[in-house]
């Protein structure tokens with residue numbers, strides 16, 4: 001198992017999916033520590049007027065020793081995307097991923113993301129342009145797409161062939177059409193067909209949340225790896241749990257104490273990455289993902305969510321962990 005992505009060796013089968021607002025440098029660091037074999041950052045807009053926005057620049061951060069540093073680009077224009085490729089590489093990107101999967105209306109309305117699954121001529125131009133830049137800079141380019149635009153237009157295999165011909169090094173397929181959003185049944189059959197026909201590594205994505213599903217999808221699709229998105233929200237330790245379960249054959253779960261340690265590390269790195277007022281707000285969603293359903297959490301939920309600054313939020317969190325005996 002394992003494969004090369006340009007000069008990088010990818011030795012493992014559990015990848016963290018790109019998730020805007022989630023897979024920033026602190027979260028990727030934690031997931032990689034827990035055994036994610038590869039992690040993609042949040043999507044970045046390629047349009048020149050958006051490239052230097054505060055939001056985009058904040059998304060272009062890496063953690064110490066991150067390898068490879070994977071930056072995902074979103075766009076509809078081959079020239080702007082080629083420029084953004086160079087710009088991201090100058091900022092430290094070591095692999096560029098191109099997003100042809102985002103289903104959001106505001107993204108599709110400007111012909112980006114999954115809208116390109118039905119704009120085949122434009123998609124092909126972009127793939128060729130990015131493949132050329134990739135070759136020139138010796139920086140691998142990869143693609144993430146869906147199975148098609150809708151039931152009547154499934155073209156992941158065709159798009160995959162174009163990407164392969166253009167020099168793309170890997171293809172991730174989210175096994176749903178754009179019309180299927182995040183809910184429809186995942187088409188592992190389509191992923192299997194793409195994996196069997198392409199020569200580049202194919203990664204299967206969609207509804208993988210535990211060890212059984214991960215190993216079943218790997219077997220069924222013949223994909224080189226699986227990519228996990230939503231199941232990792234509030235569960236960065238999932239990668240370790242899946243690996244240990246597959247290794248030992250016995251379901252493995254981290255203790256509350258180990259999870260608490262991870263949450264506190266995440267919080268520390270999060271506050272190192274963002275200015276305090278931003279960090280207080282943006283860490284709330286992680287806390288809710290982490291703690292919803294934990295014993296005694298409902299009693300502290302509103303205090304924790306309303307804590308106005310880092311000190312109060314930290315105190316509230318530590319008090320809760322202490323009361324539960326996890327510190």
Ligand SMILES: Cc1cc2nc3c(=O)[nH]c(=O)nc-3n(C[C@H](O)[C@H](O)[C@H](O)COP(=O)(O)O)c2cc1C
Nearest residue numbers: 017018019020042043099174206207208228229230
């Ligand atoms: C909050 C959130 C943000 C996402 N942002 C991105 C993104 O920036 N780029 C991308 O290619 N996919 C994005 N996705 C899609 C995921 O990468 C993944 O393809 C999708 O969630 C299906 O995988 P899952 O069933 O394991 O969640 C996002 C998904 C979620 C839930």
